[in-house]
Amino acid sequence: MINNDKKKITLGVSVQKFKNKPDNWKVLTYKRHTITIEELVNLICEGHCICQNFKTTSEIFGLREKTIANFDFADCVVLDIDDTFLSMNDFYLSLKDEHKPTIIYTTYSNIDNVNNRFRLIYVFNEPIRSNEYYRGIANTIVYNIQKEIEGFDLKDKTCLNASQQFAGNGNDNIVYYYNDNILCPTDFGFDENYFSNSDSILKKERKNNIQTDLESPIGNTEFMKDxxxxxxxxxxxxxxxxxxxxxxxxxxxxxxxxDTDTPYILLPxxxxxxxxxxxxxxxxxxxxxxxxxxxxxxxxxxxxxxxxxxxxxxxxxxxxxxxxxxxxxxxxxxxxxxxxxxxxxxxxxxxxxxxxxxxxDIERNINIQKDKRLFIVNPKYCEKYGISKQTARNIATKMLLDLQLKQLYDTNLSIKENLESLKNQGIKIGKSSLYNWVKSQKI
Known part of the structure; x- marks a missing residue:
């Protein structure tokens, strides 16, 4: 992602503008505009509709030219968010800064916390030149939203195609935010290797299920089938x-x-x-x-x-x-x-x-809490001798303490001096217990 408030994008803007939601989309006509993000926001607030760019023979085009087969390119991806459980403001704040849309605005039908409806516009650094590539990016954006907003679902799947048209909002109650985020498909983890960003077919033949997204690391095809x-x-x-x-x-x-005769398993x-x-x-x-x-x-x-x-x-x-x-x-x-x-x-x-x-994922670090335990109980020992885990733990603690004392006890020092030395090395033992151990070892 980069920030560029001078970035210009090209898209279709309706010749007509509306105070309310259009009730007859068939009569709309569009003209290609190259404008800044701020200029696009102004046109949306005036009630103009928008669409992507299509191959046309005339400057003004309509529904007949606006098809997937006729798609030319897109500088942005537009998603419709309908009937979600978050208001537009809460939705926007829930997204990571690097995944926030360039423009977000409420639609005509929005009623906060009753019927939350709004639209997202993601501006990209390079043109998107195939519908398959467009759908791939749109689906990846949706997946990232689902990771950041638990329970989110895209109700209107038609917006995943580049052929859709979108109303602005010429109503006075429109709420909108915009920024200078210019995005790259890889910002969302989109794998460009599986798509062709052209009007040709995919670079690789794809099957009709999601497994192909990761075909090379998958070795067990029977496992995946199951x-x-x-x-x-x-x-x-x-x-x-x-x-x-x-x-x-x-x-x-x-x-x-x-082995079954050892009550403990040492932890690395x-x-x-x-x-x-x-x-x-x-x-x-x-x-x-x-x-x-x-x-x-x-x-x-x-x-x-x-x-x-x-x-x-x-x-x-x-x-x-x-x-x-x-x-x-x-x-x-x-x-x-x-x-x-x-x-x-x-x-x-x-x-x-x-x-x-x-x-x-080779970039994300995760905080690891170091396990303070020296050992865990060996379940095979408990099974062999028919004892509880607590009993085995007590036996193991005594055995390991004995091993540590044999390694660390200095016969050239007094019991008091050894007690201090052991304490400094993290060995917990009382004076009387150490005295009894010394006596048992005939030191």
Whole structure:
């Protein structure tokens, strides 16, 4: 993105202007104008309609010339936002600065917080010369909005084509903002390699589903076929079971195998895990006896996509050579077990986009909280000896403390001096405990 308040764009501006929404679009005629952003805003406020540029034989053109087949070029992408849950002001403020439209204005039908309707205009640095390229950019912008505004959906899909026309707003109650943002398709993560920015066909043959956006990193075609054939809840568990041994559900840095006679598994310095939050539900058993059942706190609407995306970035640190399929499998497990998706907003398509974007993201840094634990309990030890995790933890703590003391205790120093030295090295032990250990070691 660059800032340029002198930028001029070319588009069709209606010869007619309207105080109210046009009721007969067929009679509109357009003329090509090359104008600044501020001049465009003024024309919109006067009630002029706008459209993209088309190949015409005359200076004035109308509905007959305004077709996809006749599309010439566009300097901007226009999106209609209808019946959304945010007012125009809240919508605009919710977007990242680098993703804010160049112009945003309320339409004739807008009623704040009742019937929120407004229009977005994104001005680009280079002309868009094919409808396929235009649709690709428009869809990518919509996807970015969905990442930044949870629950957003584009109701009017017709605006994704370059052949549409858009009313201005000559009403006195119009609200508008504009800036000097001149955008580039890559600002939104748009992959230009899959489209031809010309009036020819696509550079690459594309299939009719989203998998082709990431065809090169995908190696397991059977996995992807099963993924796209999976319906939410209906056969999700079957999918998870089928690939459980191929793509383990990664929730922490993989740890080395530990024998069943060792009660602990030492954690490496780079160990990280995805944090879960739990609550305890009291349950009455045997009369007045109260028992508690633990339940995970599921991710709710508001920041689900961001947390799922962050989880993928963490998994890339846990397993640097992780594949897109593995990330996608983990996302399916996350949705199944840790996401409140009763509204069915987190679709397979959303999971795929998150996996794709996070896998290729090499710029974003994520804050990692270092795990302060030295070890975790070895579950195989508990299973072998039939003991609880707490008992195994106590045994492990004692064993590791013994190993540390054997390495760090200096026989040339007094117990008091050793106590101070151990404290400085982060070893927590009381004077009496250290004395008993020294005695047991016959030092």
């Amino acid at each position: 993924f796209w054939g999976m319906s939410y809840k209906r056969n999700e568990e079957e999918f998870i079971r089928k690939y459980a041994n191929v793509y383990p559900f990664l929730e922490a840095t993989p740890l080395p195998e530990t 310095n780079n160990y990280i895990e995805i944090k879960r939050y739990w609550y305890r539900e009291p349950q009455i058993k045997n009369g007045n006896e109260v028992a508690y059942k633990s339940h995970v706190v599921k991710l709710k609407s508001g920041n689900r996509r961001k947390l799922l995306y962050d989880g993928c970035l963490l998994r890339k640190i846990m397993l640097p050579d992780i594949t897109v399929e593995h990330l996608l499998y983990c996302l399916v497990c996350e949705r199944r077990y840790y996401v409140d998706n009763q509204d069915k907003v987190i679709t397979n398509k959303i999971l795929y986009q998150i996996a794709k974007d996070s896998w290729s």
